[in-house]
Amino acid sequence: MSQKLLLKNDHIPGINTLEVYRKHGGYESLKKALGMAPDAIVEEVKKSGLRGRGGAGFPTGMKWSFLAKPEGVPRYLVCNADESEPGTFKDRYLMEHIPHLLVEGMIVSSFALGANTSYIYIRGEYFYVLRILEKAIEEAYAAGLLGKNILGSGYDLDLYVQIGAGAYICGEETALLESLEGKRGNPRLKPPFPAVKGLWDCPTVVNNVETIAAVVPIIEMGGDAYAGIGIGKSTGTKLISASGHINKPGVYEIELGVPVEEFIYSDEYCGGIRNGKDLKAVVAGGSSVPILPKHLILKTAAGEPRLMSYESLGDGGFATGTMLGSGGFIVMDEDTSIVRNLYTFSRFYHHESCGQCSPCREGTGWMERIIKKILDGKGTLADIDLLWDVQSKIEGKTICPLGEAAAWPVAAALRHFRHEFEEYVKNPQSIKDVRHYYRLNRLEMA
Amino acid sequence: MPIVTIDDFQIEVPEGTTILNAARMIGGDLVPPAMCYYSSLKGSGGYCRTCLVKVEQGSAKDPRPMPKLVPSCRTTVMDGMVVRNETSPEVVEARAGVTEFLLVNHPLDCPVCDQAGECHLQDLGYEHGKLNTRSEFRRRTFEPIDIGDKVKLHMNRCILCYRCVKVCEQITDGRVHGVIGRGDHAEISTYIEQAIENDFSGNVIDVCPVGALTDRTFRFKSRVWYTKPVEAHRNCDKCCGKVRLWYKGEEILRVTARKDAYGEVAKLENGEAGWICNECRFEKKKTSDWVIEGPAHIDDHSVISAHHYESPEGERFGDEKLEQAALPHGEKVERGVGALNPNNV
Numbered sequence: 001m002s003q004k005l006l007l008k009n010d011h012i013p014g015i016n017t018l019e020v021y022r023k024h025g026g027y028e029s030l031k032k033a034l035g036m037a038p039d040a041i042v043e044e045v046k047k048s049g050l051r052g053r054g055g056a057g058f059p060t061g062m063k064w065s066f067l068a069k070p071e072g073v074p075r076y077l078v079c080n081a082d083e084s085e086p087g088t089f090k091d092r093y094l095m096e097h098i099p100h101l102l103v104e105g106m107i108v109s110s111f112a113l114g115a116n117t118s119y120i121y122i123r124g125e126y127f128y129v130l131r132i133l134e135k136a137i138e139e140a141y142a143a144g145l146l147g148k149n150i151l152g153s154g155y156d157l158d159l160y161v162q163i164g165a166g167a168y169i170c171g172e173e174t175a176l177l178e179s180l181e182g183k184r185g186n187p188r189l190k191p192p193f194p195a196v197k198g199l200w201d202c203p204t205v206v207n208n209v210e211t212i213a214a215v216v217p218i219i220e221m222g223g224d225a226y227a228g229i230g231i232g233k234s235t236g237t238k239l240i241s242a243s244g245h246i247n248k249p250g251v252y253e254i255e256l257g258v259p260v261e262e263f264i265y266s267d268e269y270c271g272g273i274r275n276g277k278d279l280k281a282v283v284a285g286g287s288s289v290p291i292l293p294k295h296l297i298l299k300t301a302a303g304e305p306r307l308m309s310y311e312s313l314g315d316g317g318f319a320t321g322t323m324l325g326s327g328g329f330i331v332m333d334e335d336t337s338i339v340r341n342l343y344t345f346s347r348f349y350h351h352e353s354c355g356q357c358s359p360c361r362e363g364t365g366w367m368e369r370i371i372k373k374i375l376d377g378k379g380t381l382a383d384i385d386l387l388w389d390v391q392s393k394i395e396g397k398t399i400c401p402l403g404e405a406a407a408w409p410v411a412a413a414l415r416h417f418r419h420e421f422e423e424y425v426k427n428p429q430s431i432k433d434v435r436h437y438y439r440l441n442r443l444e445m446a
Numbered sequence: 447m448p449i450v451t452i453d454d455f456q457i458e459v460p461e462g463t464t465i466l467n468a469a470r471m472i473g474g475d476l477v478p479p480a481m482c483y484y485s486s487l488k489g490s491g492g493y494c495r496t497c498l499v500k501v502e503q504g505s506a507k508d509p510r511p512m513p514k515l516v517p518s519c520r521t522t523v524m525d526g527m528v529v530r531n532e533t534s535p536e537v538v539e540a541r542a543g544v545t546e547f548l549l550v551n552h553p554l555d556c557p558v559c560d561q562a563g564e565c566h567l568q569d570l571g572y573e574h575g576k577l578n579t580r581s582e583f584r585r586r587t588f589e590p591i592d593i594g595d596k597v598k599l600h601m602n603r604c605i606l607c608y609r610c611v612k613v614c615e616q617i618t619d620g621r622v623h624g625v626i627g628r629g630d631h632a633e634i635s636t637y638i639e640q641a642i643e644n645d646f647s648g649n650v651i652d653v654c655p656v657g658a659l660t661d662r663t664f665r666f667k668s669r670v671w672y673t674k675p676v677e678a679h680r681n682c683d684k685c686c687g688k689v690r691l692w693y694k695g696e697e698i699l700r701v702t703a704r705k706d707a708y709g710e711v712a713k714l715e716n717g718e719a720g721w722i723c724n725e726c727r728f729e730k731k732k733t734s735d736w737v738i739e740g741p742a743h744i745d746d747h748s749v750i751s752a753h754h755y756e757s758p759e760g761e762r763f764g765d766e767k768l769e770q771a772a773l774p775h776g777e778k779v780e781r782g783v784g785a786l787n788p789n790n791v
Binding site (some may be wrong): 167169184189237350351354357362363364365366373437 | 489498586631
C-alpha cells in the first residue's frame with residue numbers, strides 16, 4: 001500500500017465540513033506556516049521538488065521564486081480549477097470531497113507569496129463543486145481562517161471563487177487571467193509572463209488545484225521528507241484519473257515511480273483490463289499527450305519497465321515516449337478503434353479552439369474533417385499524408401499550447417497506428433464491421 | 447542600441463523595436479508579411495502567424511536559438527540577435543502552411559470582391575502560398591450583414607485579424623463590435639447587428655486586410671484597378687483631412703485614408719496615423735470639396751499601378767492599352783490577384 005498524502009482522509013464521512021476536517025489534523029499546516037517566514041515556505045516547496053500537477057510539470061518552487069515583487073503593487077495567487085482535459089477528473093474529486101484541503105493550501109501559498117487576494121477559477125461545468133467550495137470558504141471565514149488578521153498573525157487574505165463559462169481554453173493560464181478579468185478568454189502572447197504581468201497587470205502565480213493542495217502536506221512533513229517520496233526528480237504523490245476499459249476506473253493517489261504495468265493490472269489500482277481482454281494502447285496524461293501502444297507503454301524502447309513518473313513516461317521523446325501530463329490515464333483494450341478515438345479527440349479540439357491564431361483555428365477543423373472522411377470510408381492514402389502534414393503545420397506555430405495539444409494526438413496515432421488508418425482506407429468494409437461490432441456490444445450491455 | 451542581423455543584413459535599431467519593424471527599416475524582400483499587425487494600433491499582432499521567423503541566436507549574451515518560430519511583430523530585438531526569414535526553409539514552409547490555413551475557409555470570391563487588387567490575402571497567397579488547394583471540404587459560411595448604412599461585413603472573407611476590433615477599441619469611443627463565438631466559427635459582429643455609429647467607424651474598412659469590411663457607397667461600382675488614385679486634402683475639424691480620392695472619369699467613387707508601403711494608414715508629420723472621419727470618407731464625393739495634390743504613388747507590385755501609370759517595361763499606358771491589357775491571354779498578368787486569373791474579372 002503506497003503512502004497517501006492528499007486522499008488519506010477522503011473516506012471519512014463529513015470530511016467536507018470544517019469541523020471534521022480540523023478533527024483530522026486540518027489547518028495544522030496553516031498554523032505552522034503562519035509561524036514561518038514566507039521565504040522559508042517557498043524554500044520548503046523548492047526543497048520538496050514539487051512539480052506543477054496541471055500538465056507541464058514545471059517546478060513549483062521555481063515558479064514561485066520567479067514572482068516579481070515590486071513595491072506597492074499587489075500580487076495575486078490564482079488557482080486553476082478549470083480542469084477540462086478529456087480523461088482528467090482528479091481536481092473535481094479533490095474539491096468535491098476535501099474542499100478544505102484546497103482552501104488551506106490557498107491560504108498557505110498566498111501567505112508564502114505575499115498575496116492578499118486570491119482566486120479559485122473553476123470551470124463552468126463544475127457548478128455543484130462551486131457550491132461546495134463556497135460553503136467551505138464561508139466556514140473558513142467564520143472560523144477566522146480567512147479575512148482580516150488570520151489566526152492572530154496579522155496576515156489578511158480574501159479568497160474568491162470565480163466560475164468560468166465552460167471553455168477548455170480558459171485552462172490555459174493567460175486565457176484564464178483574461179477570463180478572470182471579465183474579457184473574452186483568449187490566451188495572451190508571452191512574454192510578458194504572468195509572474196511579471198498577470199492579473200490586472202500585476203505579478204501573478206497560477207497553479208493547479210492539486211499543486212496547491214500538495215503544499216499542505218509539504219509544510220506538514222517538511223520539504224525534505226516530501227522529496228523522499230517518489231523517484232528521481234518526480235517527487236511526492238500524484239493523483240491519477242484512471243478511465244477506459246479497466247475494471248476499476250477512478251481517482252488513485254500513487255507515489256510517483258509505480259510501474260505502469262502494476263498500475264494497470266494490480267488490484268490496488270485499475271485492476272486489469274475489463275472482460276479479460278488484452279491491452280492495446282494507453283493515453284497516459286490526458287487527451288493531448290501522445291498515445292502509446294502496449295509494447296511501448298509497458299516497457300521503454302530500451303526495454304526498461306516504464307514507471308509512472310515524469311522522466312520515465314517521457315523517455316524516448318515523442319518517438320517512443322509520452323508525457324505524464326495532468327494524469328488522465330485512458331486505457332484502451334484490443335477492440336478499440338484508434339481512428340474513432342482520434343476523431344473524438346480531434347472533434348473536441350476543433351470545438352474548443354479559441355479562434356485567435358490561424359493555424360489552430362483552421363487546422364483543428366481541417367484535421368477533424370479529414371479523420372471524419374477516413375471514418376466515412378471515403379479516405380485515400382493521400383489523406384493520411386495530408387493529415388500528418390497539417391498537424392506538423394500547427395505544432396509550434398500557435399500562441400498557446402492548444403495547437404500542440406490538438407496536433408500531438410494526431411501525430412502519435414499516425415506514428416504508432418498508421419496501419420489502422422491504411423486499413424480503413426484500403427478496406428472501407430472494415431469500418432462497417434467495427435460499427436456493427438459496437439452496435440452488437442451496446443445491445444448486449446443493454 | 448541593439449544591432450540585429452536579419453537574413454545576413456545588419457541594422458542598428460532603437461531599444462524595444464520589434465523584429466518586424468527592424469526588417470521594415472531594412473526593407474525589401476526580407477520583410478515578413480503581416481496580416482494582423484498594424485503599427486498604429488496598440489496590442490495588434492501575434493494572431494495571424496504569417497510573420498513567423500526563426501531566431502538563430504537569441505542575443506550576444508545568450509546565443510542559444512529560440513526553440514520555436516517566433517512572431518516577428520511581437521518579438522523585440524536583442525543586441526546580437528540573428529534572425530532568418532526568407533533564407534530559412536523552415537520559415538518558408540511554415541508560412542506556406544499558415545497561408546493555406548487562412549485560405550481553408552476563405553471563399554476565394556475575388557471576382558466579386560471589392561477588395562480584389564488591394565487585398566493583402568491575395569498578395570500573401572501569391573507570394574507565399576502553394577499552387578493548389580488541398581482542402582476539399584465545405585467552407586464555413588455566414589450571411590453578409592450591414593453594420594450601419596455605410597459598412598458591409600462579409601464574414602466569409604474574414605481572417606480574424608482583430609484589427610477592426612482594435613480600431614473600435616482605440617480610435618472610436620463606445621465599442622459595440624467584437625468577436626463572438628470561437629474556433630473556426632468565431633465571427634466579427636456587433637451585438638445583435640447593432641450599427642456602429644461613430645465619426646471614425648469607417649476606418650475599419652481601411653484596416654481590413656481582406657474584403658470582409660467594405661464601403662457600401664463603393665460596393666460594385668468599379669474594380670479598383672480601373673480607378674485612379676489621387677492625393678487630396680480639405681480642412682476638416684474632425685480629422686486630418688488628408689485623403690486619397692479614387693476617380694473613375696470625373697467621378698469620385700470612393701475616399702480612403704492614405705496608405706503606406708505596407709498597406710497601413712500612412713503616418714502624418716507628427717507621427718500619428720492619418721485616420722479620417724466618416725464625413726470625409728462618405729459625404730465628400732465632389733471634386734470641389736477637395737484640394738487636389740496630385741497622383742498618388744502606388745507601389746510597382748500593385749495591380750492598381752499596372753493600368754494607369756507605367757508598365758514594367760517603362761511604357762506608358764493609354765486608355766486603349768488599358769483595354770488591351772484586360773483581354774484574356776494578355777501578356778500583362780500582374781502580381782497581386784491571387785488564386786484567380788485577373789483576366790477573368
